């Protein structure tokens with residue numbers, strides 16, 4: 001029955017809530033179980049005479065279905081009945097055999113499988129009884145195919161014993177005249193190798209040959225180069241720690257009577273490793289009072305009572321030993337490993353092994369003593385080297401033998417058992433049956449969920465750092481009776497990130513902020529005595545998906561439950577929600593607030609629970625509080641909270657835009673100040689600023705005219721800021737001439753332009769109403785149409801823009817005869833920061849929704865300053881909509897916005913920025929706007945001129 005579980009007996013819900021049992025085969029086909037009494041009145045007809053545990057299945061209409069890759073039901077089942085028996089483990093063995101033969105180009109066919117009692121007409125030969133049980137198959141060579149029956153027998157002998165061992169069953173194999181009969185034993189039948197109608201002509205006896213084939217099947221494939229591992233001198237150990245810290249201590253002495261625990265151990269059936277006990281025909285004795293039986297000679301039996309103690313060990317030890325054995329014989333051909341002791345019987349008076357150590361791991365099959373069987377090469381230090389290479393967890397060279405032990409591990413495949421935590425990996429384990437109920441999953445969980453909530457063993461690992469600042473001890477039961485625990489790795493990361501967050505902005509001398517774990521894992525008895533079934537915390541701690549945390553008593557004022565809950569949402573919700581591993585079924589987070597602690601749990605969505613004793617901050621209604629936390633959760637999972645790792649750095653270099661103000665005073669950003677202090681010499685690729693260029697000299701009077709014109713406008717209004725300073729800034733902004741976008745000349749322009757544009761009382765006007773702000777790339781007339789027309793507001797409508805833009809865009813004719821136009825403030829000759837400052841100002845004055853109109857990703861890139869202003873800095877902006885003209889560029893635009901957003905959250909300075917980035921959407925141009933056809937091409941020049949005139953008119957009107 002237990003064996004079936006491995007291969008999945010599934011309880012399927014059929015329509016109408018009728019539950020019916022099915023058996024699932026490797027082919028992924030399910031067959032329905034039927035009861036014998038429902039299909040026949042003849043009690044013998046479909047009986048399992050060998051008690052193999054197979055089920056009677058309904059194959060009606062399903063004859064063409066496969067039981068495994070190469071075994072079709074019609075070939076396997078009786079020709080006279082649609083009901084059949086088939087043991088999935090036998091089918092596994094048969095398929096492995098067929099696969100092996102196919103690889104060797106031997107074509108086999110199924111000669112016979114299941115037979116009913118009437119099919120075999122009362123025959124009681126062993127073969128026929130097993131055929132009736134559904135635990136036998138007969139394979140022959142396909143007509144005309146190459147290969148021999150000996151090939152088939154050899155393939156079965158090397159494929160099936162390991163499969164059957166896992167179910168504590170034995171292989172039966174009979175060479176017949178035209179076929180090989182293979183069966184898996186039931187009841188107490190022993191391994192059986194025989195001929196019936198076949199004449200064995202091998203060089204060795206059949207049983208010696210059979211054992212060699214079995215040995216072949218036990219050899220791991222491949223080998224490793226172990227030269228990189230050091231040898232281990234006599235008296236030393238690896239790793240150099242106490243054994244219990246590496247592999248944990250003994251939990252319980254497993255005996256044959258503890259069937260489920262004993263079944264998990266496995267028996268080595270081969271002869272490639274020598275065993276002290278079997279050779280000296282020492283014995284296993286069963287329960288006290290029994291006479292001791294020698295370990296069987298010949299092929300070992302796998303039934304629980306047949307197993308030979310020293311051949312028995314945990315799966316992990318088994319995997320290790322077969323690897324080691326192969327490494328040894330590869331290193332020195334002919335050399336053989338000898339196991340002096342593996343699992344120990346623990347019955348009174350018959351301790352085979354280390355009776356001096358009642359806690360020896362041998363009792364769990366997790367320790368062995370080994371040496372070389374004969375000869376002296378490789379020597380023990382080298383065998384220890386190979387043992388490390390083969391994956392032993394702990395090795396001690398005791399001079400005349402090696403002592404080796406392994407960790408507990410669930411199942412037989414390490415990669416299935418490994419779970420990765422930030423700093424370490426842990427192995428999932430099976431717990432001994434006597435404590436199973438302490439750790440059972442809630443009854444509503446189905447068996448497949450087992451994999452998602454693995455148990456780990458804490459023994460010896462209490463001080464292991466799972467992550468920086470997260471020690472295993474903090475996450476396990478406080479009651480030493482419960483050494484096993486569940487723990488989702490995300491819970492560890494969540495805790496680590498909270499602790500990190502609370503300390504990352506700490507300055508020298510600030511106290512360390514400690515976050516205490518009050519509860520992480522709880523065993524079932526603990527949670528049952530602690531929580532009512534209706535408590536939100538019931539069935540959470542026992543799953544390893546919950547934490548109960550507090551600041552410690554030394555935490556400064558303000559470090560209260562509310563804050564801790566906020567940080568928990570901020571740091572953990574995104575982890576839980578965005579985790580990609582299939583392991584986690586939970587994509588959300590819930591919180592419980594208590595008087596002195598915060599409970600957090602991985603959950604389906606978000607919910608907040610405040611206990612009666614929790615004190616809400618003053619002035620918060622319950623609803624308001626709930627909403628705020630929900631908002632925070634949304635911001636957190638959308639990764640919009642500004643949260644740099646290096647706040648000091650982020651704030652030092654942040655240069656937030658400011659609204660217009662008469663008290664504004666431009667300060668250079670930090671990187672400029674630093675460069676100025678260093679007075680660094682420009683590197684080769686750098687632009688070298690020059691102000692005495694012919695261009696600057698010949699155009700000085702044009703710039704004077706610009707200033708004069710702006711001044712004349714200014715004079716029509718009141719100067720709120722000191723007039724002399726304003727005029728000085730005006731001069732600095734428009735008269736300074738020089739090349740390059742970096743260096744002192746440009747920096748001076750930036751300073752003066754900033755001061756000028758902030759001080760004067762010409763408005764941006766997009767703060768007069770919400771939701772009117774539009775950005776577009778000023779070179780693009782098509783997007784300009786969306787941004788500026790039909791009642792939309794764009795920067796051109798800002799009085800401040802109209803005041804300076806016509807001048808800044810002014811063209812002059814250096815030589816009227818040539819009539820070549822040039823810009824007064826061209827980027828090559830004399831770049832001006834006016835437009836980027838205007839954009840920034842327009843952005844910081846925006847209120848409500850802000851729209852961007854871009855053709856493609858290149859345009860989006862050019863608008864990053866505006867994006868940063870409204871996304872990171874301006875607290876009055878509620879939403880950003882980015883409309884993309886070219887559908888093919890939409891993804892590229894989104895990528896740029898996403899990249900910028902993640903740059904803002906990790907490099908923004910929370911002291912200057914919004915708490916969270918403005919939400920944004922990347923959209924197509926709305927249909928109704930697109931329909932109004934674009935303007936005829938080729939009008940660009942005209943349009944620009946027209947616009948300038950319009951701007952001038954507008955300014956005149958304003959005054």
Ligand SMILES: *[C@@H]1O[C@H](CO)[C@@H](O)[C@H](O)[C@H]1NC(C)=O
Pocket residue numbers: 033034035038
């Ligand atoms: C046997 O038949 C009875 C009555 O038709 C039905 O309720 C029951 O489910 C059947 N059992 C199986 C195993 O098919």
Ligand SMILES: *[C@@H]1O[C@H](CO)[C@@H](O)[C@H](O)[C@H]1NC(C)=O
Pocket residue numbers: 034038039058059060061
């Ligand atoms: C076996 O399956 C066939 C086809 O689905 C069905 O008609 C029949 O009733 C089944 N037999 C039993 C005993 O359930």
Ligand SMILES: *[C@@H]1O[C@H](CO)[C@@H](O)[C@H](O)[C@H]1NC(C)=O
Pocket residue numbers: 557558559560561562563615616617618
């Ligand atoms: C926790 O501290 C914050 C910040 O100091 C404060 O605003 C809040 O009211 C406190 N919460 C409670 C429940 O006292």
Ligand SMILES: *[C@@H]1O[C@H](CO)[C@@H](O)[C@H](O)[C@H]1NC(C)=O
Pocket residue numbers: 767847875876
């Ligand atoms: C926008 O936010 C600023 C603070 O940055 C505030 O002073 C101003 O009044 C807000 N404007 C509007 C229209 O809400």
